[in-house]
Structures are given as structure tokens and as C-alpha cells.
Amino acid sequence: MxxxxxxxxxxxxxxxxxxxxxxxxxxxxxxxxxxxxxxxxxxxxxxxxxxxxxxxxxxxxxxxxxxxxxxxxxxxxxxxxxxxxxxxxxxxxxxxxxxxxxxxxxxxxxxxxxxxxxxxxxxxxxxxxxxxxxxxxxxxxxxxxxxxxxxxxxxxxxxxxxxxxxxxxxxxxxxxxxxxxxxxxxxxxxxxxxxxxxxxDNKIAVYFLLGFVMVQYLGMPMVAIAAVGIVIIVVSALRELESRDLRNQIRTLRESGVSAGATTVAEIEEEDFFA
Structure with missing residues (x-):
């Protein structure tokens, strides 16, 4: 013992x-x-x-x-x-x-x-x-x-x-x-x-619902669900990085004070809205 x-x-x-x-x-x-x-x-x-x-x-x-x-x-x-x-x-x-x-x-x-x-x-x-x-x-x-x-x-x-x-x-x-x-x-x-x-959190509740559907109705194994989760994380991270870069461009153009850039700022804001 x-x-x-x-x-x-x-x-x-x-x-x-x-x-x-x-x-x-x-x-x-x-x-x-x-x-x-x-x-x-x-x-x-x-x-x-x-x-x-x-x-x-x-x-x-x-x-x-x-x-x-x-x-x-x-x-x-x-x-x-x-x-x-x-x-x-x-x-x-x-x-x-x-x-x-x-x-x-x-x-x-x-x-x-x-x-x-x-x-x-x-x-x-x-x-x-x-x-x-x-x-x-x-x-x-x-x-x-x-x-x-x-x-x-x-x-x-x-x-x-x-x-x-x-x-x-x-x-x-x-x-x-x-x-x-x-x-x-x-x-x-x-x-x-x-x-x-x-x-x-109400913003991420849809992902819990997605996981429940994948397990209960699609019968997917945990490894496959984890892989889907990784894909969602990567896509969300890439979109967040892209949105951050667009916001930085808008901030740079506004701080430069160049009037000719007004059209460019509007285009970037529109692109950021639909991103």
C-alpha cells in the first residue's frame, strides 16, 4: 500500500x-x-x-x-x-x-x-x-x-x-x-x-444551436464538429482583421485632411458596411 x-x-x-x-x-x-x-x-x-x-x-x-x-x-x-x-x-x-x-x-x-x-x-x-x-x-x-x-x-x-x-x-x-x-x-x-x-451571450447563442443540430440531427462526431468550429473561428478572425484594416484606412484618410480623398473614404465605408 x-x-x-x-x-x-x-x-x-x-x-x-x-x-x-x-x-x-x-x-x-x-x-x-x-x-x-x-x-x-x-x-x-x-x-x-x-x-x-x-x-x-x-x-x-x-x-x-x-x-x-x-x-x-x-x-x-x-x-x-x-x-x-x-x-x-x-x-x-x-x-x-x-x-x-x-x-x-x-x-x-x-x-x-x-x-x-x-x-x-x-x-x-x-x-x-x-x-x-x-x-x-x-x-x-x-x-x-x-x-x-x-x-x-x-x-x-x-x-x-x-x-x-x-x-x-x-x-x-x-x-x-x-x-x-x-x-x-x-x-x-x-x-x-x-x-x-x-x-x-446572445451574439454567440446561434453557434450553440448549430452545435446541437450537428450532434442531434446530423449525427456528426465531436472531431468533425471541432473542425467546423475551427473553420468558423478562422473565417471570423479574417473578417475582423479585414474590417480593422478598412477602419485604419478610413482613419488615416480623415486625419490626412485631403479633400480629394472624400470619395475614397465613402467607398471604403461602403465596402466596410458590406464586409
Whole structure:
């Protein structure tokens, strides 16, 4: 059990450290953490599937400043560990991962808002020396210390709670497990609702309608829909660039004060109107 807990701990630590030390490549998100956990635990397919399911749940969850919502890295690593090593049903592991992510967020907030504040004098010391090596050591060393603390709950969750959780699942009736499976299927809808609540705008509502029609009535796969979305983005961007260039031309002609350019300005404005 200690070995599995240590592997889970190092997996979470790797995701945290890469995320906060190397420019936030979003590896802490469920898709990234699920892939890393799948590679480490020897089941990439399961890792990606769990990561995708949790990504849909937390897709509208954003940490802003001191306000945090859930620690998706810990939840994803725990879910992959429970499913691969302890044989837990995926439909049961996902709701447990959501609960774990919300609970671990308390430790996450404590570390970021309290413990890391004690590192400020060390940062000031490194900056006052003006030595690049001291600043780099402070940066990397602080990252190691902080992310070790962030990954600690993952270790204890596996070391202390994995076996009792697996034994408890063996005692749970199948009807309850089916309820967990149904709940895990509904959770992604909650995540999408949270995302729509932030993004919804009457100007882009037609694109949501287009996506619904493509899925429900045309039966198009997600890859094809994503490709159509990319085409729409490119076309919209090109039109916006063209409109911006036309507006810049109009501004330049008006600022030049050349009366002979009046006809040209009118033509450009007409072209901009029909663009």
C-alpha cells in the first residue's frame, strides 16, 4: 500500500510542479493529470477516460486569485489509482474523485494563502542579493517545497483511505452502485452548465444551436464538429482583421485632411458596411 501511495504522491507532485514552475502548461487539469496518471499506473486508456470525464465536470471551474473551487489534480490521480489498482468501478470512482477534489481544495487554499506567505522573506533575500543563482534556487526550491505540500493529501488518501474504500465498495449493494453510475453520467452536464453560465451571450447563442443540430440531427462526431468550429473561428478572425484594416484606412484618410480623398473614404465605408 505504501508503494502505491508513494507513486500517487509522486504523480501528483509532478503535475503540480510542472504546472507552477514551467509557465502553467495546464497539466494540472484532469485531461493532463489523467494522462500522466494513466502512464504511471500502466493504463493509459483508463487514465484518459477518467480525465475526460472529470474535465467535463470541472470545465467551468476556474481559480481566480484567492478564490479556488476544487483540486482537480488530486481528484484525478486518486480516481485513476482507485480504478486501476483497486478495481473500483469507474462510475463510483468519479463521484468520489469530485468529493476528494473539493475536500483537498481546503488544503490547497491553506498552503497558497498561509504557508507560502512565509516564503516571502526568502524571496526578498534572494532579490536583495541580486544573484541570479540565488533567485533561481529560491524559485525552484520554493516550487519543490510548495508542491510537496500540495501532493501530501494524495499520499494519505491512498495510504489510509484506499483499502477501506475498496472494502466498503464490496459491501455496497449493486443498486447503490448503479445510482453512482447514473450520478457520474449527470455530473458532466453540471460542468457544462457552469461553463455556459460564464460564456453565454446572445451574439454567440446561434453557434450553440448549430452545435446541437450537428450532434442531434446530423449525427456528426465531436472531431468533425471541432473542425467546423475551427473553420468558423478562422473565417471570423479574417473578417475582423479585414474590417480593422478598412477602419485604419478610413482613419488615416480623415486625419490626412485631403479633400480629394472624400470619395475614397465613402467607398471604403461602403465596402466596410458590406464586409
Amino acid at each position: 505504501f508503494d502505491i501511495a508513494l507513486i500517487a504522491f509522486l504523480t501528483a507532485f509532478f503535475c503540480y510542479y510542472v504546472q507552477w514552475t514551467f509557465g502553467q502548461p495546464m497539466i494540472e487539469q484532469p485531461l493532463g493529470a489523467g494522462l500522466v496518471a494513466g502512464i504511471v499506473f500502466g493504463d493509459i486508456t483508463t487514465g484518459i477516460m477518467i480525465g475526460a470525464a472529470l474535465q467535463a465536470i470541472f470545465i467551468g471551474s476556474v481559480n481566480v486569485g484567492g478564490a479556488t473551487s476544487a483540486d482537480t489534480t488530486a481528484g484525478t490521480v486518486l480516481a485513476v489509482c482507485f480504478v486501476v489498482h483497486f478495481g473500483m468501478d469507474q462510475g463510483v470512482a468519479i463521484p468520489l474523485a469530485v468529493a476528494a477534489a473539493i475536500f483537498v481544495n481546503i488544503v490547497y487554499s491553506l498552503i497558497f494563502n498561509v504557508i507560502t506567505s512565509f516564503w516571502a522573506p526568502v524571496i526578498d533575500w534572494a532579490a536583495s542579493k541580486g544573484d541570479k543563482k540565488s533567485i533561481m534556487l529560491c524559485h525552484l526550491g520554493g516550487g519543490v517545497l510548495m508542491n510537496l505540500l500540495l501532493a501530501a493529501p494524495t499520499f494519505f488518501a491512498v495510504y489510509i483511505g484506499a483499502e477501506p474504500a475498496a472494502q466498503l465498495m464490496d459491501m455496497v449493494p449493486q443498486a447503490v452502485i448503479n445510482g453512482f453510475n447514473a450520478a457520474s453520467g449527470l455530473l458532466p452536464a453540471v460542468g457544462m452548465a457552469l461553463l455556459l453560465r460564464m460564456l453565454w
